[in-house]
Amino acid sequence: MKLKYIIAIVLIAAAIGAIVSTYGDSSTYVAFDTAVENMGSEYHVIGTLNRDKPLEYNPEKDANHFSFYMQDSLGMEMKVIYHNTKPQDFERSEKIVIVGKALNKDEFEASQILLKCPSKYTEGQKPGEL
């Protein structure tokens, strides 16, 4: 086979490999019930902080243990445990995105927390909107 064709085949194989890899490695945005059904698998869950339930962060006891209660878009609530410091201004968050897995039907262990805070530094002025 001509070298040109071998190269083309290798390239296409690499491209397909990349597509499969991106699809395969991608996580999904789910609600808590899916995470509980597939305990141990990692997901992204979007939700809001339940301000009426306690937030626990006692750095003197353990600087790497933070827990809070979060409600997802379907209304299910779970206790979220995060083995890191409490993100700054956590209480002001509008929306929380957590990445992690369910430990049991009540608790979720987050390995990452991403916060969406209200307007914050950009004052939400959108002159382009019609």
Added chain:
Amino acid sequence: MLPGNLGHFSVVLAFATAIFSSAAFFKAFRSPDETGWGKSAVIGFYLHAAAVLSIVASLFYIIYSHYFEYQYAWQHSSTDLPWYYMISCFWEGQEGSFLLWIFWHMVLGLILLFTAKEWKYPVMFVLSLSQIALTSMLIGVKVFGYKLGSSPFELMRIVNESGPVFSMPDYLTRIKDGNGLNPLLQNYWMVIHPPTLFFGFACTIVPFAYAMAALMQKKYTEWIKPALPWALIGVMVLGTGIIMGGFWAYESLSFGGYWAWDPVENASLIPWLILIGAVHTMLIYKARKTALHFSYLMVITSFVLVLYATFLTRSGILGNSSVHSFTDLGMSGQLLVFLLMFLVLAIVLMVVHWKKIPTTPLEENAYSREFWMFIGALVLIVSAFQIILTTSLPVINKVFGSNMAPPTDVIAHYNKWQLPIAILIALLTATAQLLKYLKTDSKKFWKEAAVLGSISLVLTGMAFWWFGLNNWLYFILLFASVYTIVVNFKTAWPFIQGKIKVSGASVAHIGFGLMLIGVLVSSANKNVISRNNTGQAFFDGEDQKTVRENYENIYLEQGKPVDMNNYRVTYLGDSSKWVNIYYKVRYEQLDKEGNVKNTFMLYPNGQINPKMGFIANPDTRHYLSHDVFTYVSSVPKKNEENDAPFHNEKKHELKQGDSVRTNNGMVYFDGLHTKVDRSSSPELANVDLAVAAKIRIVTLDSTYTVEPVYAIEGNGIVSIEKVSDETGLRFRFMNIDPKTEHILIETAERSPRKNFIIMKAIVFPYINFLWGGTIVMIIGFLLSIQRRISEIRRTI
């Protein structure tokens, strides 16, 4: 009103002159005998340049003079910023960064007017087209019901029409200060990284314009020579801008690294990879007159990818997946049109002229330099493709309605592709240099490869052991990097004493090899030394399974040393400067016997920003062989409620000068006064008489004062208790005996609130290879640029 009006007028003028110049440049190269077109096009472009300068001057004047009636000044600046951060405000917002891009294109255009010679008119035509698209982003005027762009000169009261404050005629007096510059951006990097990066982006249009010009003029091959130095300049500047971003992240941001595979970072890397590929296919063409079609495609793709990167970062589509996308200004439609405009132009021209582009089939001689350079360009395309796929997940979601989130372990995902790719590229940069164009004697090649390969193997083995690596994949990457450094050193050597310019490629490859080593070693052996290894048997019930020592932050109480890895660290206290609080941490490096062999201080700092909360900046101790990187992850809130209960209540009868010993310090009663601020407490509003007791607490560290209050209202008594947080003492003023002037004070105690920080410390070994390698690579680019420019000069 004047600067805003001038600015706005200048935008419209820049827009109009861009349209005029494009049309005139177009006519100039289509009808070259009508010389009037060329002259008027050039004048039009000079006018355009003046208009752009005027826009820049107006905006800067508004920011510098604190004219907060202008939306942009209010949103991005404030009165307390030093002048160099006011420059950064300029490009903090979308409109300002577009303006930066317009500015650089204008500068490039002026340079091209002087250097492009016979290519001037068609190349300037393409450039002016892009100026039309870019200036339209700043117009901010409604056209047929659609708002075209967003003007940086809009007044607050127009933007916020519904705001009640604007109905007052004197609203300006109520706007005391601007919103200020985002504290994460209050850093000297914000002054230099965006302009460099945008200059790099701007440079990609030049090879693109040359390629388009070649197609439009049907001069299909001659564009490579003048475009090559421009492609090299683009690679050099864009690469520098990207590395600056990495260095900034490393030095000033607290995610603990220099590259996070964040979508916005990736968006700038992808066109850079393609542009490097383009440089190499252009070199192949120069040497062997082949890979011409490919060069067109690479150069076009690199520019289109810059437009795509712009779209990704500015449309807001990355909102959920990136830490640094701009907020959507509703201009995504316009950006898409911009992207499609140039894409369609390029595709149409390529399709029409494809068959007419002269082509020499690529000889499949594996013993030729051009063969492996071509493979290298293909590998770079695969690399860029892989990165662009995952980065574009939000776009894919929008187009296909899917719900894919970024990988949970982003770094592992990219590394599993890019690590083998890096190995391949390193091997190729070495192999291609050992081969000659057209053909090479295979025996000579293998002999040289074996000799240099063996030397590299030995050096790799030593380095592998020295760096403390332990993974076969790392060994291969280390070997590939060392090999390319050794080979390129050999190829550079003869020129270093003579015509050094010719060694540009070798030097750049050496730089690349060094960078790879830096990335490999600092990432592989990155060591979070602040692992929580207090050894505390702390079981949390459900957490019994989790491994405590994997957690990466430690708690440092003021004054109490903690052993951390082979360091003893003590948090000594804090001090403030402007808005920043500097936390003084003493590091004592211990040797095996536990003796202190080295001491240094680090001052990680933070800002408690009213809008963004606590923003941390790291401080790093740089050694030649590693960096100790420290930042504060969390601090106690100054006015946080301490819920611990008070105990040990005791009543004391005191006269002035008396003292009481408590567990938390000596307490002195220094007398009474009646200058009580009635507004300090609602219960004091209507009292007839109020008396405060001056209580002084003395501890080993410091002295504190509190003033509990005793007041009379009609027949009742009001007692305002006071708590000293730092000492954990509560004082209640119970009674006064007016005859004896003795007072009755009840004291109560609890554990004093300790001052502490939560800290994370990381050691990055041999990271200087990365920064050093970058500098070497840039030197290599400079040499190559010089060489290609003098090649052009010689043929004139």
